[in-house]
Amino acid sequence: MIFQASTADVPASIEVDLCIVGAGAAGLTLADELAGTGLKIAILETGDIGRDKDAQVFSDTESVEKAVPRNARIRQFGGSTTAWSGKWLPLMPEDLKGAAWIERSGWPITPEELAPYYERASRRHKGPAPEDFAQWTAPTDGEADARRLKPASVYWLGKNQLDFGQTVGKVAANSETIAVYLNCTATEIVLTDDHSGVAALKAQTLHGKTAFQVIARDYVLASGGIENARLLLASKSQIEGGVGNAHDNVGRFYMDHPSGNVAKVVLAPGKTFPDDLGMAIPSNGRDRMDIGSYMARRIREKGRLVNAYFVWRPALDVVPTDDIRKLFSTLVLIRHRPTQMKLYRELLRDVFKVPKGLAVRYLWFLLTKKAGLRGPDRTFQINYHIEMAPDPENRVTLSDTPDPLGHPLAKVRWKASEVELHSVLELHDELQALLAETGAGTLIWTAGQRPEAADLPYSSASHHMGTTRMGARPETSVVDPDCRVHGISNLHIAGSSVFPTGGFGNPTFTIVALSIRLADRLKEKLL
Incomplete structure (x- = not known):
């Protein structure tokens, strides 16, 4: 079901099994895979069903070196898939295996592990x-x-495969166990006292600025290669430097094409x-x-x-x-x-x-x-x-410029x-x-x-990747091979921000495959 959070009577505290931040390719794929399981799911989306100029302001960034186009990230139900042209490529097997001559290349999962999820992604979207x-x-x-x-x-x-809001998003929109809250944005991740888990997620509506919180058994950040990092970095009231950032990896290794x-x-x-x-x-x-x-x-x-x-x-x-x-x-x-x-x-x-x-x-x-x-x-x-090689100096940090709710916008530094x-x-x-x-x-x-x-x-292809990279060790990555944030038991990340490397292909096919894989992991954990 869909609710306009700015006008609906949203309770001060919402309790669910799973909270998903972002209704784009990753978030809606997760919801689609988990629909029918009986799990109560809340999805928070800054935008509306259609394009909203007030919501789009949240995609502003402060750019250093090369610009990040504002229209590259769409705040809308369906996310940036509502504006993309529809290219569909998997990573090459050698992208996952890595290259010895490129520092930090390669993934902690194998081509064989990812292959069945590419198959399922193809069937889901009737694509190649x-x-x-x-x-x-x-x-x-x-x-x-x-x-x-x-x-x-x-x-x-x-054309009928492009806008995820009109394909897999229909399931979430019509589900009795999935609640989509539009016109609201996540503002802070609140950890438990020992910092080993997430206790709640704070959010605010765009109009009226009503604050509320979501309490869930598990949380997934699925708001894109820039916003996932921004929310982690901005959640610093309990830990200096932000959530999941013990080794200063959040926001680093930003990549584009x-x-x-x-x-x-x-x-x-x-x-x-x-x-x-x-x-x-x-x-x-x-x-x-x-x-x-x-x-x-x-x-x-x-x-x-x-x-x-x-x-x-x-x-x-x-x-x-x-x-x-x-x-x-x-x-x-x-x-x-x-x-x-x-x-x-x-x-x-x-x-x-x-x-x-x-x-x-x-x-x-x-x-x-x-x-x-x-x-x-x-x-x-x-x-x-x-392809961009992972470079820690290409990164997302917090800008001094606030968004309409008073929270810092993203500052993105990148160049080839x-x-x-x-x-x-x-x-x-x-x-x-x-x-x-x-x-x-x-x-x-x-x-x-x-x-x-x-x-x-050269210019940006609007493929934002790598800022919460996947890896086996917390010293060199943000999430583990199951896309769980190191050291936090109930916080996962979906989308291209977990890519350790990006190959040269458009990322959507891999985003969908990884989201289906994460959905399987969450079923094992929550059901």
């Missing part, structure tokens, strides 16, 4: 399954495959995309995807590089909206998978979503030549995503390192070498020449 990414897991780094650039399938979810564009490719006459680039379309999978490439592990190991990938975008005289990109990827796949009827349905949806004049121009561009995507100048933009930016240039160098070897085309740098790493332009 882990086997659709089989080209990532195949032994492609040995003698059987000497390629330096590997294919990366970047899948998109459909720096992204941008520094080059384009012009195909040679008679060459087609992607056929003449040696970029085979995976035969598995029925969903729309972008075509991308990443560097083989042996190349990264030799150069001590982080993971990075790029996707191909048509360089057209049209606005490169998400709808245009989806139209592009659908047409590419139809040419290679002409019997997949799902793609034709997606094509029809795409055409009707794009403005008529824009769609006609774009379709004409793609269909004027017989051999695939060979428009007048055969030009493609190369858009990249970079020289190694990370150099990795992007090396990725482009590999592409340039491939083009020269195959005669398929020419790479042209936007600046006219290969830039220096320090001059590489």
Whole structure:
């Protein structure tokens, strides 16, 4: 059931089995998995059912070095999934295993442990399954495959799969045992006298500023890669430095996916995309995807590089909206998978979503030549995503600026390192070498020449990760492999803030998989 906390008669103290802070991808997935168990659950959400400008103020941050876009974090039932474009990628197995040349890389759980939860996440959202990414897991780094650039399938979810408030959130909204309190925000975690557990969670409504508390058997922070850390740090009335921060790890190791564009490719006459680039379309999978490439592990190991990938975008005289990109990827796949009827349905949806004049121009561009995507100048933009290595100096702290309830906003300091930016240039160098070897085309740098790493332009992909990282030891992490805060028996954290590393893929698929895994742990504990 849903309550407007600012106007409802909310009691001064709410007692439940489980309190979840945040109604985004992680929080709503947890609630969906636990619905039907009989557990009484309270979900606290700062926003409303729709967009609320008063609630969005709580997403303001003080940025140091690179900016964190305000619209990157949506205060609304459904969270940022109400605004995302729908990319769906798992972590690569090697992301979980880590790289010896990257300090603090690797996860305390194995690819085999996470695999069944990826499967369940795929079924839950009717999205691409882990086997659709089989080209990532195949032994492609040995003698059987000497390629330096590997294919990366970047899948998109459909429109009816995107907004979690309209998918898994419907269960919470209609449940008799789940109470969703909108227009209120968690303000402080109150610990027991011996600090070994959480005694209560304080909250306030946005309008009227009515204070209340939630008393639960267990608590889950699921409010995002920045807000999870902010609430822990702000809960410092009992412990200087905040809850779970005995070793000064809360807020540290902040990661994003720096992204941008520094080059384009012009195909040679008679060459087609992607056929003449040696970029085979995976035969598995029925969903729309972008075509991308990443560097083989042996190349990264030799150069001590982080993971990075790029996707191909048509360089057209049209606005490169998400709808245009989806139209592009659908047409590419139809040419290679002409019997997949799902793609034709997606094509029809795409055409009707794009403005008529824009769609006609774009379709004409793609269909004027017989051999695939060979428009007048055969030009493609190369858009990249970079993995960030864990760096304790990239971090979330508390700002001196208060939010509307008088509590400190988050201060975020982050920037890409020289190694990370150099990795992007090396990725482009590999592409340039491939083009020269195959005669398929020419790479042209936007600046006219290969830039220096320090001059590489990039911006935030709005993927906030790592600030309450997972690990086996409290000295080097905030939560244990079961996502429980070290030393606190009934406080768990869900979402991308627990990621020890982030690979190069969009984090939502992994957020959902980990949330399902945490739900199983909570069932064992609370039932």
